[in-house]
Amino acid sequence: MTEAVEYDVVVLGGGPVGENVVDRTRAAGLSTALVESELVGGECSYWACVPSKALLRPVLARADAGRVPGLAGAVGGPLDTAAVFAHRDYWTNDWNDDGQLDWLGSIGVHLYRGHGRLYGSRKVAVTSPEGEHHVLSARHAVVVCTGTRAVIPDVPGIAGARPWTSREATSAREVPGRLLIVGGSVVAAEMATAWQGLGSQVTVLARDSGLLPRMEPFAGELVAEALREAGAVVRTGVSVEAVVRKGSTGPVRVVLQGGETLEGDELLMATGRAPRTEDIGLETVGLKPGDWIAVDDSCRVPGHDWLYAVGDVNHRALLTHQGKYQARITGAVIAARAAGSGELDTSRWGAHVATADTEALPQAVFTDPEAAAVGLTLAEAGRAGYRVRAVDYDLGRVSGAGLYADGYRGRARMVVDLDREVLLGVTFVGPGAAELVHAATIAVAGEVPIARLWHAVPSFPTVSEIWLRLLEAYRG
Numbered sequence: 258m259t260e261a262v263e264y265d266v267v268v269l270g271g272g273p274v275g276e277n278v279v280d281r282t283r284a285a286g287l288s289t290a291l292v293e294s295e296l297v298g299g300e301c302s303y304w305a306c307v308p309s310k311a312l313l314r315p316v317l318a319r320a321d322a323g324r325v326p327g328l329a330g331a332v333g334g335p336l337d338t339a340a341v342f343a344h345r346d347y348w349t350n351d352w353n354d355d356g357q358l359d360w361l362g363s364i365g366v367h368l369y370r371g372h373g374r375l376y377g378s379r380k381v382a383v384t385s386p387e388g389e390h391h392v393l394s395a396r397h398a399v400v401v402c403t404g405t406r407a408v409i410p411d412v413p414g415i416a417g418a419r420p421w422t423s424r425e426a427t428s429a430r431e432v433p434g435r436l437l438i439v440g441g442s443v444v445a446a447e448m449a450t451a452w453q454g455l456g457s458q459v460t461v462l463a464r465d466s467g468l469l470p471r472m473e474p475f476a477g478e479l480v481a482e483a484l485r486e487a488g489a490v491v492r493t494g495v496s497v498e499a500v501v502r503k504g505s506t507g508p509v510r511v512v513l514q515g516g517e518t519l520e521g522d523e524l525l526m527a528t529g530r531a532p533r534t535e536d537i538g539l540e541t542v543g544l545k546p547g548d549w550i551a552v553d554d555s556c557r558v559p560g561h562d563w564l565y566a567v568g569d570v571n572h573r574a575l576l577t578h579q580g581k582y583q584a585r586i587t588g589a590v591i592a593a594r595a596a597g598s599g600e601l602d603t604s605r606w607g608a609h610v611a612t613a614d615t616e617a618l619p620q621a622v623f624t625d626p627e628a629a630a631v632g633l634t635l636a637e638a639g640r641a642g643y644r645v646r647a648v649d650y651d652l653g654r655v656s657g658a659g660l661y662a663d664g665y666r667g668r669a670r671m672v673v674d675l676d677r678e679v680l681l682g683v684t685f686v687g688p689g690a691a692e693l694v695h696a697a698t699i700a701v702a703g704e705v706p707i708a709r710l711w712h713a714v715p716s717f718p719t720v721s722e723i724w725l726r727l728l729e730a731y732r733g
Contacts, residue, residue, distance in 0.1 A: 261394040264290045266591060267381045269373045269537065270402035272299020274568030274580040276357070278400050281588020283364045287595055290393050291366050292373035292383050297357040300404055301577040303349050308427040309447055311345040313623045316454030320625045321688055324662035338432055338455055345427075352428075375399065375538030379563050382538070397595045398563055400587060401550060402580075403537055405530035405569040418502040418509050421525040423448070432456045433523040437511055439497055440527030441468045443622050446480055448525060449489055450624045459489040460519060462511070466493055469628060472620075473635065473684045475668050476628040480686075483625050483666075500524065532570050554610040555603065556587045565591070573614045586611045606702075617702035621691035626667055629694035632682030632701040635672050644675045648731045650723060652687040657720040662688055669723050671697075673731060678707045685723070693721060707731065 266282045268275045271293030282289045296303050315336050322332040350356060361368050371385035376392060381399060383391045407422035409415060421429070426448045432455050438445050441463030453459040461468070461484065468477035468491070481491045499512040502524075509524045535547040542561060544550065550558060550566035552573070558564040567587050568580030590609045593601055601609040619631040638645045652658055652667030659665055667687020674681050683697035700710060711728055715721040 261380060261392040262290075263394045263396060264288045264367070265396045265595060266290070266398045266400065267393045267395040268292065268400045268402060269375075269381055270299070270404060270533075270568075270570075271297040271357075271368070272402060272404050272568070272580075273301050273577050274404070274584045275299070275400070275402035277581045277584030278402060278567060278588055279361070279366045280364065281585055282398075282591055283366060285588065285592035285595070287397065287592065289366050290369060291361065292369045292371065292381060292393070294370070294372045296352065296354040297361065297368065298354050302357075303352055304424040304427050306577050307348050308345050309423075309451065310623055311348045312341060312427065312451040312455070313447060315341050315344075316451055317623065317625050317627075317688075319454070321662060324664060324688070326663060329663075336455060341455065342430060349428075369393065372536075374536065375401075375541050377541050378561075395563065398565055398591045400565040400567055400591075401534075401537065401570055402567050402584070403533040403570050404580075405575065406533050407526070408529040408531045409526050410528055412497055412500055414500040414502070415526075418500040418524060420500070420509075421523055423525075423527065426452075426525050426527075429523075433521070434458065435508075435521040436460070436523050436525060437462065437509065437519060437521035438525045438527055439511070440525075440529075441465050441470060441477070441493065442527050442529070443469065443620075445525070445527035446477075446484075446622060446624050448527065449484055449491075450480075450487075453484065453487050453489045454625075459484070460521065461489060461491045462495050462497060462513070462519075463491070463493045464496055468493070469622060471634075472622075472628055472630050473670055475670075476622075476630070476684060476686045479626055479666065479668065480622070480624045480628060487625070530569065530575060532572070534570060554612065554614075555590045555601065556583050556611060557590070573611065574618050576618070576620060579614060579618060582613060583611045613702055617698055619694050619698045621694055623691060626687045627689060627691045628684070628686045629691045629697075630682065630684040631694055631698045632680065633672060634682055634684070635670070638672050638674075638681045643681060645681065646673050646675055646731070647671070648673065648727050650726045650730055652685065652690070652720070652723055655720055655722045655726060656718040657722055658687065660718055661720060669727060671727050671731070673707065677704070679704045680707075680710075687720070689720065693723070696721065696724070 265287035266289045279289045369383045371383045373383045376382040379395045381393045436457040438461045449459045496514040502509040510520045539546045549572035552571045567583045569575045622628040635647045653665040670684045672682040685693045
């Protein structure tokens with residue numbers, strides 16, 4: 258190894274989370290190095306959030322247009338898949354990160370291309386693609402932002418079946434005639450929506466009793482109903498026992514528990530994520546390779562006052578926007594400690610704790626209908642010991658929803674803490690419903706009393722009038 262190059266902060270992993278950490282540490286005047294083995298911008302920019310939404314947008318826009326009088330008859334044909342793929346490629350910059358490199362240079366971050374590993378206390382060793390070796394030393398902090406990878410379960414025959422993961426599902430350049438999707442998660446639901454809309458015959462095979470199991474049950478029910486109406490097959494409560502594929506381009510068959518066999522042209526395994534920690538040197542600092550990295554509410558690793566783990570890798574909230582939020586908090590923590598500015602503000606909603614991870618976590622699912630939620634579900638609130646009441650309302654009965662689309666179908670729920678009369682959670686399902694969730698996030702994070710929400714008047718005739726209807730239902 259060469260002599261160590263010293264920086265104030267070394268960040269391992271250049272996805273959106275790592276980018277936000279270096280942005281905050283450089284803004285605080287701290288010299289910063291970033292280590293990345295793939296594309297700067299990470300999973301979200303090239304294989305997840307961005308390309309998936311580029312694929313979904315035309316599908317959802319056509320579905321919305323098909324429910325508008327005077328327009329429905331003009332949008333019934335197939336999508337121009339070449340144009341859709343070109344739009345996706347534009348948003349991924351054809352899987353090129355030159356623009357990200359320009360930005361890093363503009364803020365003075367030194368990028369090390371290659372595989373990075375912890376190398377004992379406060380050090381990271383980097384091996385470049387050309388075989389060069391570097392050792393980076395951190396005066397103040399090393400921040401692990403290596404994210405997650407798709408999990409492919411050890412099902413007999415899976416190794417030779419060449420299944421898609423989320424990466425292949427968002428970067429494919431041809432529409433498969435038949436697509437089998439194993440899983441009921443967000444990835445499964447969104448990719449089922451996208452590829453069914455692009456012309457595949459989609460079959461979803463979910464082990465759980467419904468789709469989107471981490472949301473209110475009605476969210477998955479409405480999404481599954483719409484997928485079936487679009488022509489997809491959605492089966493829940495089923496398990497895959499084996500996979501069979503012969504040849505390099507032949508069909509793939511899945512064998513279900515009980516012996517039933519289904520055939521497709523491609524197979525997407527949307528069966529969860531695992532931390533990218535198996536080969537980043539955790540053993541050199543007394544941690545276990547391959548594990549999630551436990552942290553406190555400031556994203557510090559207990560027992561290592563210089564080590565932080567931010568984003569998916571710490572398993573607090575596997576969402577890009579939440580990882581970026583943690584990065585902003587972590588940047589503030591590192592800057593404050595480096596400046597020797599005294600005690601950190603670790604009060605419940607303080608500047609140096611990621612409280613929203615557990616108390617106001619928002620998520621939007623871009624299916625048709627969209628599903629969006631923040632905070633606790635009714636079941637989660639009950640398990641947490643709150644005295645709660647759920648208030649439900651048919652979203653389609655709001656005037657703005659009826660004007661948005663004929664036959665608008667949706668539902669809304671707010672979960673109220675009866676002792677404090679504040680919201681613990683809110684869920685919306687319906688076309689365009691993802692844009693409703695930030696108002697709910699403000700209400701939950703701000704612990705805005707029901708009595709004050711009554712004075713937050715929604716504009717007429719918007720879908721946001723759902724707030725008035727929910728509050729009326731609660732007040733009786």
